[in-house]
Amino acid sequence: MILIEYPEPAFKTRVSAGKKEIFDACRKSWVRLTPEEWVRQNILNWLITKKGYPAAIISVEKEIWLGKIKKRFDVLIYNGDHQPWMMIECKSQNVMLSEDVLMQVLRYNMVVPVQYLVITNGNNCFVAERADGTASWLDNFPDYPKSVKN
Numbered sequence: 167m168i169l170i171e172y173p174e175p176a177f178k179t180r181v182s183a184g185k186k187e188i189f190d191a192c193r194k195s196w197v198r199l200t201p202e203e204w205v206r207q208n209i210l211n212w213l214i215t216k217k218g219y220p221a222a223i224i225s226v227e228k229e230i231w232l233g234k235i236k237k238r239f240d241v242l243i244y245n246g247d248h249q250p251w252m253m254i255e256c257k258s259q260n261v262m263l264s265e266d267v268l269m270q271v272l273r274y275n276m277v278v279p280v281q282y283l284v285i286t287n288g289n290n291c292f293v294a295e296r297a298d299g300t301a302s303w304l305d306n307f308p309d310y311p312k313s314v315k316n
Contacts, residue, residue, distance in 0.1 A: 167290050170212055175208065192224045204288065205259060209256060219243060223246075227239070240254055246310075251280055252284060253271060255270055257286070268285055279296075
């Protein structure tokens with residue numbers, strides 16, 4: 167498990183139609199501030215401000231198809247060669263990171279293969295690296311690759 171110390175957020179929030187919203191800098195739009203969205207925004211803020219991941223290569227809440235079922239991944243990060251590199255599944259803080267959560271991101275990974283799989287509930291964060299047909303848990307978040315050399 168990786169513990170993340172989130173920086174003090176400088177989020178823009180508002181109330182619209184009686185619902186609290188937060189401005190998502192990656193999507194460049196206002197979204198409803200749910201407990202899961204709080205986790206998503208904090209991990210995105212941490213990746214961009216503390217880890218130096220470029221915001222321009224981060225895709226948030228996009229649809230994918232698992233067979234005939236439409237799903238949405240939380241966060242997909244592309245590498246310097248514009249290839250899918252890391253997928254992050256966010257859950258609200260009160261959701262335990264169980265095998266079911268891991269299986270969810272693994273199903274998404276069948277459609278969008280990536281090198282790194284992440285599950286987080288804001289309190290806890292697990293990062294797995296896929297290589298040579300196996301996966302191993304990491305003790306640290308990987309640095310962002312500027313480009314991949316083959």
